[in-house]
Amino acid sequence: MKKFALASAATFALLVSSASAQEETFRIAYIEGMSGAFANVGDQGLKHFNYAAEKINAAGGINGAKVVVEAFDGQTNPRESLVQLQRAIDEGYQYITQGNGSSIASALIDGVEKHNKRNPDQPVLFLNYAAVDPAFTNDRCSFWHFRFDADADMKMGAITDWLEGQPDIKSVYIIGQDYSFGKAVAAAAEKMLAEKRPDIEIVGNELHPLGKVKDFTPYIQKIASSGADAVITGNWGADMQLLVKAAGGAGLEAPFLTYYGGGLSAVTAMGESAVGRVMQVSEFHENLDASEAQLEEIKTFEAQSGLDYYYERIFTLMDMLKAAAEKAGSNAPEDVALALEGLEYESPYGKVMMRADNHQLLQDLYLSILADDVAGTVEGTPFGFKTVENGKIDAAATETETTCQMSRPR
Amino acid sequence: METFVFSVLNGVTYGLLLFMLSSGLTLIFSMMGVLNFAHASFYMLGAYFAFTIGAATGFWVALFLAPVLVGLIGAAVERWGLRKVHTNGHVAELLFTFGLAYLIEEIVKIVWGKLSIPYKIPPLLDGPAFTLWGTDYPAYRVFMLAVSITMLVALFLLLKKTRAGLIIQAALTHPAMVGHLGHNVPKIFMTVFGIGCGLAGLAGVIGGNYLVTDPSMAYAMGPIVFVVVVIGGMGSLAGAFVASLLIGLLQTFAVAVDATFFDLFGWAGLGAMTEVGRISISSLAPMLPFLLLVLILMIRPRGLMGDREF
Structure with missing residues (x-):
């Protein structure tokens, strides 16, 4: 009897191990604030990742492995x-992914470097x-x-390029986190x-x-009494919503030049008063020209998640x-990582390329x-x-000089 | 001039919201001698109840129902929770309310989720009330002001002009004597605790849609309410009122002031481009109430109008 139990246990173990071998997975840890002030943004990103993973899995996964994205609550800390x-x-x-908060990304880069x-x-x-x-x-x-979003300098380049053609704007107010x-x-x-508008x-x-x-x-009171013709802000999440709310x-009239004006809940919070006033610089907005297939994709995502399609860059990633x-x-x-360097990819909104020298993605940006x-x-x-008019910035034009000196394992 | 007027208006609105929260806390403190750590959690419950009730009945019914419901929960907590713990002394009570705050936060997360909920200002009040120097003043703020002042007057009348208020005041200082006169002191305690929580609930109803309604709102508001109570003086309603307005105005004005440490202390030889000289006053705004708290505890430990030391 004992022998039988042992044998069956061994068979069982064998079965389990072979089953797990068959179901190979490609696991990505999504480290974001899933609770606290920025929880809604964390939730939005996760839904994009999960949808992208499902799509890849339906097409056979990555090298046959099933993609799994699991959330880890970093509490935006x-x-x-x-x-x-x-x-x-x-x-x-x-594999880990994160985006909300450069202070956190900074800690994670250090952590990953040390571990590796x-x-x-x-x-x-x-x-x-x-x-x-x-x-x-x-x-x-x-x-x-590897970074799949345009960095703060690249986005500011787009905003200031636009300001060059706006002689009416003579003063700006910068507010940020x-x-x-x-x-x-x-x-x-x-x-x-x-450099561009010294006046x-x-x-x-x-x-x-x-x-x-x-x-x-x-803060708004202060901006109003400063008489600024435009406001520049990089705020995101709740700080963006509450600022524009x-x-x-x-009833502040000045236009807002933002990084994340199209971010979650911001438009709802701003309402009609923001029409013709709030601008954003991004790799995607919902009125870009796209193929039928891509528009269908957006619809499916929105129906499935109950959220707006926002992070085109997550799908690119x-x-x-x-x-x-x-x-x-x-x-x-x-x-x-080595294969990602210099990799070109045809996204639904044009060609993108991962720079080999500093691991920054180059993609078309739009001021909208x-x-x-x-x-x-x-x-x-x-x-x-x-x-906006002349609001498209070609990927190549967003490239900035880099001081990066990377050490590679081979 | 316009900066001054708007800062006063905004500061007073925020200050009165703080008072609505701290009045309940200070009443409960003077009654039981214990700080209710869960007080801001009742504020949060008020906002969530108003959202849920409001979805069915509209905002105006929720404005009355939600605080009453929160008050009833508060009374129940006193009756079946605090009263039992009370026999074990103040430390036990403190720990009890501390645990309660976490408990309420977790329950809120389970019931309504971890994200902020779309609790919105009613359409009737969603617009400007008046325009001064080209800047609109939102109607909802005027409404908040009105609710706060109404509550303030009602509370004052209740405590000073009615027989019930007389008994409550007596029970706060001489519970044994009031008991001997034939009044049910535990019941008075329960009522006061309920009213205090109800006031916090009311603050939540009108503060939740004005600010943000999410599970971290209690945690965000909690420390500042304690600051108000300590600065005003433990157990003093008038003190809480003065301290609330003081903190409301202080925080608003600190943001409005466009000065750095250099502008203030430049005469003392502080350089404009040094690390310290570049700190702006507005970036210190969130810290100022706590600085005041530390100073008050050092210089005048019983607070502005308190009659006992903390």
């Missing part, structure tokens, strides 16, 4: 995010889809980090305005605590990851403005974004 990184590594994850140095046979690759501090692809660049990213935006704005006066340059301000009315409430792994013929992070006469609308409102 660098320390907690590092704990979650360690947890993901302990669970065997070799100590464990060269179990490296981890960091795919960044939204943290845009320019340092990550310059002084602090890492072989193990008080951390590395907000400071990077302010520095880029100051530098580029001095523009910067009447205010303000940083507010990240995710802490619940009522922006005093307060601006709408106070996932598709390029698959392309790189298949080009390398391996799912090992080092092979995939909120309008009420468009076909594609967002968040159940009658409004949507449309590209």
Whole structure:
């Protein structure tokens, strides 16, 4: 009897191991704030990732492996995010992704670098889809980090190019979140305005605590009394919603030049007062020309998730990851990273390319403005974004010089 | 001039919202001698209840129902929770309310989810009330002001002009004597606790859509309410009122001031481009109430109008 039990246990173990071998997975740890002030943004990104993963799995996965994206709650906090990184590594994850908060991305880059140095046979690759501090692809660049969003300097380049053609705007007010990213935006704005429009006066340059301000009315009051002709802000998440909500409430007339004006809930919060006033610079908006197949894709995503299609770059990230792994013929992070370098990919909105020298993706950017006469609308409102005149910036034109000196494993 | 007027208006609105929260807390403190750590959680419950009730009945019914419901929950917490814990002393009570705050937050997360909910201003009040110097003043803020002042007057009348208020005041300071006179002191305690929580609930109903309604709102509001109570003086309603307005105005004005440390202390030899000289006053706005708290505890530990030391 005992022998039988032993034999059956052994058979069972054999069955289990062969089953797990058959179901090979490609696991990605999504480390974001899934609770707290920025939880809704974390949830939105995850839904995009899950949808992209489903699509890839339906087409046979990555080198036959099933893609799984699992959320780890970093609470939009660098320390907690590092704990979650360690947890993901302990669970065997070799790919991580994050985007909300350059302060967190900074900690994760350090964490990944350290881990990879100590464990060269179990490296981890960091795919960044939204943290845009320019340092990550310059002084602090890492072989193990790839960025799929245009950095703060590239986006500010688009905004200031547009300002060059707006002689009516004679003064701007810069307001941002008080951390590395907000400071990077302010520095880029100051530098580029001095080059392109030295006559523009910067009447205010303000940083507010990240995710802490619940009522922006005093700030809006300050902007109004400064008499600024335009406001430049890199705010995202709740800070973006509340800022424009307060601006709408106070009837502030000045246009807002934003990085994330089309971000989650911002349009709902702004309402009609923002039409013709709020602009954003992004790789996607819902009124870009696209093929029938892509428009159908957007509809399916929105019906399935109940959210607006927003992160085109997440789909770019996932598709390029698959392309790189298949080009390398391996799912090992080092092979995939090498294959990603210089990889070109035909996205539904034009060709994109991953720079080999600093791991920054080059893609077309669009400066768009909120309008009420468009076909594609967002968040159940009658409004949507449309590209402004001369608002398309070709991928090649967004390229900036880099100070990156990367050390590669081979 | 316009900056000044708007800063006063905004500061007073925010200050009165703080008072609505802190009045309940300070009443409960003077009654039981214990800080209710879960007080801001009742504020959060008010906002969530108003959202859920409002979806069925509209905002105006919810404005009355939600605070009553929160008050009833508060009374129940006192009756079946705090009263039992009370016999074990203040530390046990403190820990009880501390745990309760976490419990309520987790329950809210389970019932309504971790994300912020779309609790919106009613359409009737969604617009400007008046325009000054080209800047609109939202109608909802005027409404908040009106609700706060109505509550303030009602509370004052209840405590100072009615027989019930007289008994409550007596029970706060001399519970044994009031008990001997034949009043049911535990019931008075329960009522006061319920009213205090109800006020916090009301603050949640009108504050939730004005700010943001999410599970972290209690945590965001909690510390500042304690600051108000300590600065105003433990157990002093008038003190809480003054401290609320003070903090409301202080925070609004700090943001409005366009100065750096250099402008303030340049005469003392501080350089304009040094690390310290470049700090702007507005970036210190969130810190100021806590600075005031520390100063008050050092210089005047009983607070502005309190009659006992903390």
